[in-house]
Amino acid sequence: MTHTQKAAEVPALFTLTTGPVNCYPEVLSALGKPVLYDYDPAFMALYERVMKKLGKALRAPDVPIVLQGEPVLGLEAAAHSLVAPDDKVLNLASGVYGAGYGEWLKPRAESFHEIRTSYNDAIDPKAVEAFLAQNPDTAVVAICHHDTPSGTINPIQEIGQIVQKHGALYVVDSVSAWAGVEVDIEACCIDVLVTGPNKCLGCPPALSILTVSEKAWAKMEANPTAPRASILSILDWKDAWKASEGFPFTPSVSEIYGLEAGVDRYLEEGPEAVWARHAKTAEAMRAGVKAMELDLWAAREEIASPTCTTIKLPEGVDETELRNKMKEQYGVVISSGRAETFNKLVRVGHMGPTAYPLYSILALTALGGALSEIMNKPMDIGAAVAAAEAVIRG
Amino acid sequence: MTHTQKAAEVPALFTLTTGPVNCYPEVLSALGKPVLYDYDPAFMALYERVMKKLGKALRAPDVPIVLQGEPVLGLEAAAHSLVAPDDKVLNLASGVYGAGYGEWLKPRAESFHEIRTSYNDAIDPKAVEAFLAQNPDTAVVAICHHDTPSGTINPIQEIGQIVQKHGALYVVDSVSAWAGVEVDIEACCIDVLVTGPNKCLGCPPALSILTVSEKAWAKMEANPTAPRASILSILDWKDAWKASEGFPFTPSVSEIYGLEAGVDRYLEEGPEAVWARHAKTAEAMRAGVKAMELDLWAAREEIASPTCTTIKLPEGVDETELRNKMKEQYGVVISSGRAETFNKLVRVGHMGPTAYPLYSILALTALGGALSEIMNKPMDIGAAVAAAEAVIRG
Amino acid sequence: MTHTQKAAEVPALFTLTTGPVNCYPEVLSALGKPVLYDYDPAFMALYERVMKKLGKALRAPDVPIVLQGEPVLGLEAAAHSLVAPDDKVLNLASGVYGAGYGEWLKPRAESFHEIRTSYNDAIDPKAVEAFLAQNPDTAVVAICHHDTPSGTINPIQEIGQIVQKHGALYVVDSVSAWAGVEVDIEACCIDVLVTGPNKCLGCPPALSILTVSEKAWAKMEANPTAPRASILSILDWKDAWKASEGFPFTPSVSEIYGLEAGVDRYLEEGPEAVWARHAKTAEAMRAGVKAMELDLWAAREEIASPTCTTIKLPEGVDETELRNKMKEQYGVVISSGRAETFNKLVRVGHMGPTAYPLYSILALTALGGALSEIMNKPMDIGAAVAAAEAVIRG
Amino acid sequence: MTHTQKAAEVPALFTLTTGPVNCYPEVLSALGKPVLYDYDPAFMALYERVMKKLGKALRAPDVPIVLQGEPVLGLEAAAHSLVAPDDKVLNLASGVYGAGYGEWLKPRAESFHEIRTSYNDAIDPKAVEAFLAQNPDTAVVAICHHDTPSGTINPIQEIGQIVQKHGALYVVDSVSAWAGVEVDIEACCIDVLVTGPNKCLGCPPALSILTVSEKAWAKMEANPTAPRASILSILDWKDAWKASEGFPFTPSVSEIYGLEAGVDRYLEEGPEAVWARHAKTAEAMRAGVKAMELDLWAAREEIASPTCTTIKLPEGVDETELRNKMKEQYGVVISSGRAETFNKLVRVGHMGPTAYPLYSILALTALGGALSEIMNKPMDIGAAVAAAEAVIRG
Known part of the structure; x- marks a missing residue:
């Protein structure tokens, strides 16, 4: 043996x-609640309530988006939705996940650039500044906040302010950091934050969480290659949080119950x-x-x-x-x-x-x-x- | 008000x-089990066990594939994976879902054809026979077994035998029929069956179930546009059921627990x-x-x-x-x-x-x-x- | 077969x-919460909170008592605790349960009397008035509110006012009526109400709920045969609801969780x-x-x-x-x-x-x-x- | 503060x-199963099945008895049921719980004797031998296996063999040891073992578990003061484990579910x-x-x-x-x-x-x-x- x-x-x-980590007991209890029909007005009201509480937990200016698959879905969807065929894209890679994200960005962009560091280090904001100064037409900059395979943290706020100054969109993968460390979306100038409930929020893996800035919505809507009528679509879900709207397809009901319990606990504990x-x-x-x-x-x-x-x-x-x-x-x-x-x-x-x-x-x-x-x-x-x-x- | x-x-x-329908009590209980790390050998062994039991429930010749999103993911993934750019495709549409499937097939095929009936009727096998006789180069035929928005059943066995005779691949959406009615994969000559646990198996919505014939695997592998390293990839998951293999990304652990409970109940009841x-x-x-x-x-x-x-x-x-x-x-x-x-x-x-x-x-x-x-x-x-x-x- | x-x-x-009836989903979920040590200050605080909410649900003037066994325990304990060896006791029997209660009262009383009706009828308040007028020294009167084996309701308010007028203690078994119908403890002049969470409150069977008037406490305390240091003791639990006090023995932790969920639902629904x-x-x-x-x-x-x-x-x-x-x-x-x-x-x-x-x-x-x-x-x-x-x- | x-x-x-300790996850899951009516033949069959499995876990010659309250109920019930008014009783007290048990034995016996040690020590079998040699008419000997407030273990096997030799009944409180250490009922010559699921079996507190030897059943049946039609009765439950018999009163359904899960886990782990x-x-x-x-x-x-x-x-x-x-x-x-x-x-x-x-x-x-x-x-x-x-x- x-x-x-x-x-x-x-x-x-x-x-x-x-991650996956085990869940908080409250979350485990919530997962077993009776499954409601997604078009039951009671579920639609619940969904809106959960999204609003999640927005509070994110301290996000707008209601966040939940995609119905674990965070790789959110990450892939963001790459597909944001990067247009004529875009210049910069990827910041300080580890396996950051570098991996380039694989989704590259085939969709006109030109793809990358700043790399060794995989035990963090991205130097000065290198970003230098690149953007030379490439003012960069449309999208992507970074991994916590590159989990290395256990290292990138300076997303310093970099975010540089990105904003140069007018590019800023996509941050904070799957394994958010809810465990502060992520100040506004101070960090984040256009699309991708995270999930299955790490520091203590929920199971099955959902992606995204915040999308107005600028990012506009870019997606203008992007002819942004997925629509697809599991990869972010646009489809834009208004799905509203109790008055339908869902593009069936949300993962039990996981939404778990998410609510995780968010409640997070907000109650502080x-x-x-x-x-x-x-x-x-x-x-x-x-x-x-x-x-x-x-x-x-x-x-x-x-x-x-x-x-x-x-x-x-x-x-x-x-x-x-x-x-x-x-x-x-x-x-x-x-x-x-x-x-x-x-x-x-x-x-x-x-x-x-x-x-x-x-x-x-x-x-x-x-x-x-x-x-x-x-x-x-x-x-x-x-x-x-x-x-x-x-x-x- | x-x-x-x-x-x-x-x-x-x-x-x-x-659907979603509420779950069996056994399933609700199982959802709340402690979440294990996906690379914990105990979870990998559990995953293999569940896939094998699911295969038994499907009476499938091979181990089935589970994709980590509700059945629309399986359906979209099948269209992306099977249809190659030079394919002639036939879609059989007797309702909203059958017709909708054409939207995923069409952009990927060289030529797209459809047999339609009114939405309270079923596809006539003779029409399929006639089409295939005239179009012997048809590569893929798709049908919806139970077109849920109409509540009507198509004769998937009769049609399947015709499709097989003509050498096309046969894709069947049986999301809302399987486990509630008999689906004899071999007698129906099904190459790709797409279903889910969230209808007649009494589990929550969050997973897709697929069976894939050898012929269908070969077609996907040969298809240059079949998704890889994507949430839409079926190929990525081909061997993921084996305890000795890793997962392309984190499976929805709690939903897998629920799936096991649903399958166990189905097999025990008979x-x-x-x-x-x-x-x-x-x-x-x-x-x-x-x-x-x-x-x-x-x-x-x-x-x-x-x-x-x-x-x-x-x-x-x-x-x-x-x-x-x-x-x-x-x-x-x-x-x-x-x-x-x-x-x-x-x-x-x-x-x-x-x-x-x-x-x-x-x-x-x-x-x-x-x-x-x-x-x-x-x-x-x-x-x-x-x-x-x-x-x-x- | x-x-x-x-x-x-x-x-x-x-x-x-x-009864037992199945529980509300909220109750089933609550039963599976992690079990705390009974002397963990967090559990002691929880216990006090639950007892206070239960008092609110009972609309009781004082904090109720929970005994750690299904309502037969509360009923037997009330008989043992209230009836002193020199008491004259009146039992009102309109059914199997009312009559059965006499079996616990009789051996403890000096003299035992009973008013019976046929088992499809209710006790006539006039008969009670007549008895008490003739037996002004009656110490305890017992009645079953809803005699479950008959499905019939006794007029507990009319009778209670008569009992109070004559100065006897009034014990009401409302196990299978309370929380399904109004029980106004004060208007009904009830000294000891015995009920349980396993009927109309939608919880599992395992606990007794009692309200005890000041007069009833005084009677128990004066009663030399009232159980002490026993599962049958009500006195032992008098102050156990206070977070600052210990428990006579380990309370049924999971059932207390269930009780809280049942009470919360009852109060929320109204x-x-x-x-x-x-x-x-x-x-x-x-x-x-x-x-x-x-x-x-x-x-x-x-x-x-x-x-x-x-x-x-x-x-x-x-x-x-x-x-x-x-x-x-x-x-x-x-x-x-x-x-x-x-x-x-x-x-x-x-x-x-x-x-x-x-x-x-x-x-x-x-x-x-x-x-x-x-x-x-x-x-x-x-x-x-x-x-x-x-x-x-x- | x-x-x-x-x-x-x-x-x-x-x-x-x-104890209480938290439960095994399997037990927590089982507690939330739908509550069945106790007279539902499906529950009666389940109850019999659980009692038989529990007997297997106890390695008991006969089917054990479960009383519907945490182990203090079993302990008090054993004292009430076994000790007849003309009995000479020996209590062995090496700690708070052993000594406390004397409080239940004493008032029921004709003569009550006790061997004590300091509360950090164990009972000396020789002292038991000496007492019984001098008091051959001793009817009942009681001992606490693991006196929890001291964390000390008594030599129940050595003492049990002495008790048997002298023909007395042997009552062992193994509430906090059984399922954590071996308790060989036959080798220890135990007539009544009292334990519970809420310690080493990993279940919540709410049930007592007892094994009763034929000799002990005979003694209870002959004992005019043994409780009958009471929460304290062991006799009432003698045949209640049989699916064909009724229950003296409603068993704690959810706790029985938890018990089954705890027993299953114990037997599976070994x-x-x-x-x-x-x-x-x-x-x-x-x-x-x-x-x-x-x-x-x-x-x-x-x-x-x-x-x-x-x-x-x-x-x-x-x-x-x-x-x-x-x-x-x-x-x-x-x-x-x-x-x-x-x-x-x-x-x-x-x-x-x-x-x-x-x-x-x-x-x-x-x-x-x-x-x-x-x-x-x-x-x-x-x-x-x-x-x-x-x-x-x-």
């Missing part, structure tokens, strides 16, 4: 991944309090990692995400063996890297229901224990936990 | 629509028993409708769907007023028509948890009562119920 | 019994609205029963309970055969009689989630159909449904 | 108490595996406690319960302050002492869903952190966690 087989038989006790516990959990985790003499993946601690801690794999350690051992022996499931970061790092998510500082203790213990066994060399788990606990106690 | 406003405030007691109660419910409903001297929409009773009864709106009756009154006064929600059938008929679904004969009594009482009031003319509810009950008692 | 065996294998579609739909459902049911030429059990329609309709079994019909046939053929489960009323009547509950008028249609159809078959003589189901529907339409 | 007020507002993240993880969790916890230089309450480690670790409060530490700080700062809720052990110790439960070794890490970190702050003296949390982790890794 291989490690993977054994890990498949052991129930996960603690899912400390970068966004600032939620962000603070995300930050503290990550801070405790990083303190423990360093105390155990492991290396953070992020080039600088200030760009390490509050919603995910990324740890370099020690020389010679296989990530699958490590993660399977953590699961089998401790019941802890964490995330692997992806693509270029695969087998170079592991990732511990701090998202929604797992963004409580004590979870860092669990992750550190399981990580330290499993590494000790694999490397046949004792990690200082005691030091790690003590360092994390010191952060928690503050 | 308008009728719609009042109806929005009244909770629906009985959702007797053509497909033949499930189909029988769908048929009996519809039969009782039709008996009652006729006894109340209302007209069925279907041109002939033998093409009336076992999963939906469609009733012509009496002269002068507004469908919104009727449905709102049924909701306010009786707590019964039924479906309206769509597009060309809107305001010409109303529809009572018999799907999954509502495909029990006694629900016909509720629908008849509410329909009769509301019509009596709107038309200011007493409908014979007693006769309707007595006729339906006679069918139930057998 | 016997009827009972077959009925055991058929899932109940509609539980139209006199007690008057809830009572009205109970009354209307029963009225429709009775109209249908009479139209089908069956006999109500209640001697006079004005004493027929709004929460339960009791129908005399036609000559020669076996109640088990009838109920099993209703279940097997229609999926409808109703209640049998109990003890003296067993096999003389059947009962259809109108309680909480089933107290919506349309349920009467289901019950009438299933009852009429099953009787037609058993008696081999057609019942006029059409007339029954038409009569009930006329009541619904108003 | 007091500590208690703040703790009331903070949600518990980890309930690591000695009792031996469940016991092993309870033992390992406690072992890790104790290793950590000692490494932090705190004292275990138990006089000897071999009598420390595998389901609960009890830690002496350091000089000058107030238990309420400690527990509130653990909750506020770390989200961890643990149990206090009770009565004589109150404010002398705190208790960490290892029961069912929390009997996984990694929970010891959480408890140690929170305990160490809170004590460091309260005592203003750093506890060596690192050493504690390292010691516990070493046990986990094995």
Whole structure:
């Protein structure tokens, strides 16, 4: 029996991944509510109510859009909807997801440009400024806020202000950061924010959340290649939030119930309090990692995400063996890297229901224990936990 | 306060629509299970198990594909994946959904053809035979099994055998019939069946189910315009059911839990028993409708769907007023028509948890009562119920 | 295979019994919330909040008491707690439950007296007046508000005012009426009201609800035989509702969650609205029963309970055969009689989630159909449904 | 604002108490299933099935009895049912619960005797042997297996064999040990085992579970003071498990659903595996406690319960302050002492869903952190966690 087989038989006790994460209990309860007909006026009223509350949670000027598929749908839809055949597009890639987004932008644009950094670093706003100064006709700039496979955060506000100054549209993928850190849509000058409920909001994966500025609506409406009558259409859903309008197709009713519960919890707890516990959990985790003499993946601690801690794999350690051992022996499931970061790092998510500082203790213990066994060399788990606990106690 | 406003405030007691329908209790319970990480080996094993059980429920030769969006995604994806730029395509349209499917086929094909009937009728296999005899190079034939906005059933087996004889690929939309009536994939020679769990399987709307024949896989793989690395890709998901493979993107974990519960229930109850109660419910409903001297929409009773009864709106009756009154006064929600059938008929679904004969009594009482009031003319509810009950008692 | 065996294998579609009834969806959702430690201050605060809301629902002057067992516990506990060895006690018995209560009172009292009526009738207040005039030293008078096995209602307000005038304590069992009909504790001069959440409040069976007047507290405290440190103790729980106090033993945490959801729903819908739909459902049911030429059990329609309709079994019909046939053929489960009323009547509950008028249609159809078959003589189901529907339409 | 007020507002993240504990997810899901009528043949069949599975989980020779209230009901009922007015009774008291049981035995027996030890110790079988040798007419011997307020285990097998040899009935309270440690009913010669689903089985508190030997049934049946027609009656429920019999009163339907889910999980995981993880969790916890230089309450480690670790409060530490700080700062809720052990110790439960070794890490970190702050003296949390982790890794 291989490690993977054994890990498949052991129930996960603690899912400390970068998403899907387990949901808040309120969300799990809400998912089981009776399913209503989407054209039942009661559901239409509920949908409007949820969208408005979601707008409040987003602190968005307008009612947001929900697309009926997990955030890759929102991301792909945004690329299809915004990029017109005569557009010059700039993609900012500091990691696997940022770079991947280029694959959707490129075939739709007239010219496609990219600023890249190494995948443990963040985009330098100066490079954006320089590009836009030279390319004032750039129509769309895209960035990934938190490039999850690296666990690093880009300076979306600084960059956003530059983008706005140059008149381009600004698309931000904040799927795995929003609701765990502040995203000030107006200060960041975001035209299209794509996020989802399945990370820091503590809901299941099945929906995309988008905010769309007036400028972005105008661009989509003018774009002849923007999808219409398609799952990829954002335009179709523009007014669907209104109780008086129909839906382009059946919304995912149960997921909308879950979304409402997640948004309610977020607003009741208070966004600032939620962000603070995300930050503290990550801070405790990083303190423990360093105390155990492991290396953070992020080039600088200030760009390490509050919603995910990324740890370099020690020389010679296989990530699958490590993660399977953590699961089998401790019941802890964490995330692997992806693509270029695969087998170079592991990732511990701090998202929604797992963004409580004590979870860092669990992750550190399981990580330290499993590494000790694999490397046949004792990690200082005691030091790690003590360092994390010191952060928690503050 | 308008009728719609009042109806929005009244909770629906009985959702007797053509979908979404409420779920089986087992499904509602399953939706609230803890969300696992999709790359947790335990979830990967679960996903494989569910796909295999689903294959058993479909009586499909191969493991089916689940796409992560309600069946419109499966339908759009099938059109994109199968139709190559040099294809001649035949669409069979006996209703709003069948005709609508042409909108996805047409722009992708070299030549697009359509056989239409009036929207209360079914496609004549002889017309298909005639077309294919004259157009032996037809690559794809598409049909809607149960055109829900009309409540009518097409003869998919007879037509399928003709299509196969002529060597075309056969795409069947059985979203609102499968699991409520028999769909024999092999006898019907279906290459791509598109269905969903949110109708007769009693699950929420959020997933598409597809079966794909070897011939259909080959066609997609050879098709340069078949989506890849897209929400619309079927190819991306070909091997995703295997526990050893990754997912193209995050599956809708909670919905997969619900799907398993729905499939388990279907298999435990026994497909033949499930189909029988769908048929009996519809039969009782039709008996009652006729006894109340209302007209069925279907041109002939033998093409009336076992999963939906469609009733012509009496002269002068507004469908919104009727449905709102049924909701306010009786707590019964039924479906309206769509597009060309809107305001010409109303529809009572018999799907999954509502495909029990006694629900016909509720629908008849509410329909009769509301019509009596709107038309200011007493409908014979007693006769309707007595006729339906006679069918139930057998 | 016997009827009972077959009925055991058929899932109940509609539980139209006199309790347990199925719960409101909100209650079912609440039952699955994470279980907290009873001494977790968060649970203690929750418990106080629930008790206060329950008091509001009861319109009780003081915070009510919840005992941790279904209402038989509350009833037995009240008898043990109130009746002292030197008490003269009067029991008012108009049915199986009222008479049964005497079995708990009798062994604890010095002298036990009873006023009985036939089991399809109600207690005559004049008889109570006469007894108390002759027995001014009577300490406790007990009555069953709605004697469920008969489906009849006693005039608790008229009698309560007589009891109060004579200075006795007044114990009212309103388990199956409260929350379905008005119970005005002050106008009825009730000292101890015993009820439960598992009937008209739409919660599961597992808790007793009691209101206790100051006079009743004083009597219990003075009673040397009142249970203490026992599951039967009411005194132990006097202050347990306060977040600052402990519990005598562990409360049924999940059931308390369910109770909160039931109370919230009751208060949100509005007690008057809830009572009205109970009354209307029963009225429709009775109209249908009479139209089908069956006999109500209640001697006079004005004493027929709004929460339960009791129908005399036609000559020669076996109640088990009838109920099993209703279940097997229609999926409808109703209640049998109990003890003296067993096999003389059947009962259809109108309680909480089933107290919506349309349920009467289901019950009438299933009852009429099953009787037609058993008696081999057609019942006029059409007339029954038409009569009930006329009541619904108003 | 007091500590208690703040703790009331903070949600518990980890309930690591000695019960109620949170439930397994399967149990939480099961609680929300539709409530059936207790006399629905489908429920009667379900009840029989659950009781038989429970018997299998208990490895009991006969079908067990479930009483409809949390285990204090079972305990009180056993005392009332077994002890006849002419009985000589021996109570074995090594803690608060064992001693408390005497309060129910004493008033019912002719003569009541007790063997006591200090509350951090276990009963010496030799003392039992000596008593019974001198008192061969002893009718009933009662013992608490795991005296939860002390966290200590009594040698129930050794004592049971002595009791049997002397012909007395042997009543064992294993509420907080069964399903977490092996209880071999036959080897321990237990006549009445009282336990519950709300500790190591991971269900909510609301039911008692009892096994009753033939000898014990005979004693109850012969006992004129054994309760009948009472919530306290065991006799009433003797045959209630049979699908063909009625219930003495309404069982707690939802809790029975939860019980089935808990039993299913226990049997699927395998009792031996469940016991092993309870033992390992406690072992890790104790290793950590000692490494932090705190004292275990138990006089000897071999009598420390595998389901609960009890830690002496350091000089000058107030238990309420400690527990509130653990909750506020770390989200961890643990149990206090009770009565004589109150404010002398705190208790960490290892029961069912929390009997996984990694929970010891959480408890140690929170305990160490809170004590460091309260005592203003750093506890060596690192050493504690390292010691516990070493046990986990094995």
